Amino acid sequence: MVPLSYYLVLSGILFACGVTGFLIKRNIITIFMSIELMLNGVNLSFVAFAAHWHALSGQVFVFFVMVVAAAEAAVGLAIIIAVYRTRETLNVDQVNLLKL
């Protein structure tokens, strides 16, 4: 019997690590991985609440979050490739124009 709050604290820690990585990292790929980390933290709280309230729809929503994460990763990595092709850098400090 693991208390629900332990799962929520773990998911909060993962989310906070993702936010911190998003803010302090300067490599665009690592920033993307921090976003994935945040989505994973949210997924854990979804599953924990689903088990707590005996509602399976929480697990279905994890599935939807994963689909959105996959779509986001595909489009984001394509954008990264396009940015690298024109700028020759992955440092977000040197990418200050939205224009490709």
Next chain:
Amino acid sequence: MLHLILFSVFGAICVAGAINLLVQSHPINSALSLIAVMASLAVEYLLLGAEFVAAVQVIIYAGAIMVLFVFVIMLLNAGEEEKTGGSRVALLFGIPGMLIGSVLIAWVLLEHSGTGSVPAGALPGSPKTIGWLLFHDFLLPFEVTSVLILIAIMGSVVLASREEIPAPGAGGPR
């Protein structure tokens, strides 16, 4: 008791991997530690009884998405992260602020949430029940996500394509 031990061990792996992701300066090391985080999260899902979600976590997240990340890192030959100034204030105020915020949230959750315990395997999320829900109660969202995936595929193909796509009516080659 066994469940608590398993939760603690894999939760510790999760947190260690997440912190390692922040500390490492080479993107490939960050990607590998993110894979460790996702694999141990799959064990946490299994502890909660969500078998289908655990399997999908390993197959889609740790398999497909992270392979995509590692592939792009290798393709772009990403090297060490360059340290640039300008984020000193963020480091000075951000990290203590983040720590204080997380400790406050954890304290509120642990002391005042009033939520009970979750028995391991309380809600067996087998593929059968998940699939039934997906194709009955959530049929419209399911179809909408398929459209979303289609749009994402087309968008990534357009964004990553090398040649210029002529605008309609711009007099491209016939």
